[in-house]
Amino acid sequence: MLRNKIYLFTFLLCFLIFQMACSQTTSNKIVPAAERFSEYQSILQGKKIALVANQASLVENDHLVDFLLSKEVSLIKIFSPEHGFRGKADAGEKIKDAIDSKTKLPIVSLYGKHKKPYPEDLSKVDLVVFDLQDVGVRFYTYLSTLHYMMEACAENDIPLMVLDRPNPNAHYIDGPVLEKDCKSFVGLHPVPIVYGMTIGEYAQMINGEKWLNNGIKCDLTVIPCENWARNSVYKLPVKPSPNLPNYRSIQLYPSLCFFEGTVVSAGRGTDYPFQVYGHPLLKKGKFEFKPRSIVGASKNPKFKGQICKGEDLSLIDIERLREQKQLDLSFLLKAYSELNAQTEFFNSFFEKLAGTKLLRQQIIQGQSEDEIRKTWQKNLDEFKSIRKNYLIYPDSKRKE
DSSP states (O other), X not given: OHHHHHHHHHHHHHHHHHXXXXXXXXXXXXXXXXGOHHHHHHHHTTOEEEEEOOTTOEETTEEHHHHHHHTTOXXXXXXXXXXXXXXXXXXXXXXXXXXXXXTOOEEEESSSSOSSOOGGGGTTOSEEEEOOOOOSBTTSTHHHHHHXXXXXXXXXXXXXXXXXXXXXXXXXXXXXXXXXXXXXXXXXXXXXXXXXXXXXXXXXXXXXXTOSGGGOOOOEEEEOOBSOOTTOOOOOSSOSSTTOOSHHHHHHHHHHGGGGGBSXXXXXXXXXXXXXEEETTOTTOOEEEOOOOBTTTBSSOTTTTSOEEEEEOTTSOHHHHHXXXXXXXXXXXXXXXXXTTTSOOBOTTHHHHHSSSHHHHHHHTTOXXXXXXXXXXXXXXXXXXXXXXXXXSOSSOOOO
């Protein structure tokens, strides 16, 4: 009898500990805004909704489109950004309007004949819901899609609601701040390459700093994430675009994307884009790869079918990289030092990515990474002062 009681007591104790552990895990789970339906359900009621979304717009395992329709939300239109609604188009590939095969909803491309919605695109729309997974890097074009959608909504008296998502590169701020004469669709605003904000916080900054046309303001609502802080490690459940397949590529993207403005390959057309770099003339490189056409990721990559020599960063200590809290210029400087005498290293896209004409000049002059970084500091300090006015989340999680 005593033994049975002990067994029962032990079982109940273990069960209680398990329940407490599960409860704590659940309470600490990072929850994107889209999954917090009770927080925005009332805003949707009775309205005709247009949704800005792609393949990463998920509510747990369901797409937000399917989720909202299951909740009997009056969803009448979808807007899609670069890479398309299904996220399978190449970088820079123009995308046509379409009809979603599953829901029969019209899809208006914001990366085709126009990047800003026409007034007729917003006809009969009462509210625009914006839900795109950003990666916290200035040249990731979803920020420009956000800007032009906010501008169109402001001009047509339509409110916009951002369903916020964690930024996997929010733990630091770094890089040159964009200059006016380098504005393009890969950089519209005077922010550094890595800006340390969620897309919801960024939307508030666009409004507050009057960056929309003629200083107009969008009627903006931001639904925040839950249990997320800027130092949180957040690994995306689905790749945000075709050539950012994993956490490592997202962490290396701010450093390796400079190569898009040079003759060097950043690994497009391989199984590890933005985790390697190389060029056929990089003799010092011990690592080799051969770019190929990959449907849905890179149809015509740089150096297709040619052997590139370079560096494999797929085994780099990614936690050490996070702890550095800065983008890494060493890859760019090393490649330039070997290739500049053999080929034309830079192309016209480089200034748009860097956001400044100075960086190319500094590299050509042979300045060190430390010397280059010092020239960023004044503008970074000014940006940080502006940025703090729009933050929603703490820098670190509260200790229980």
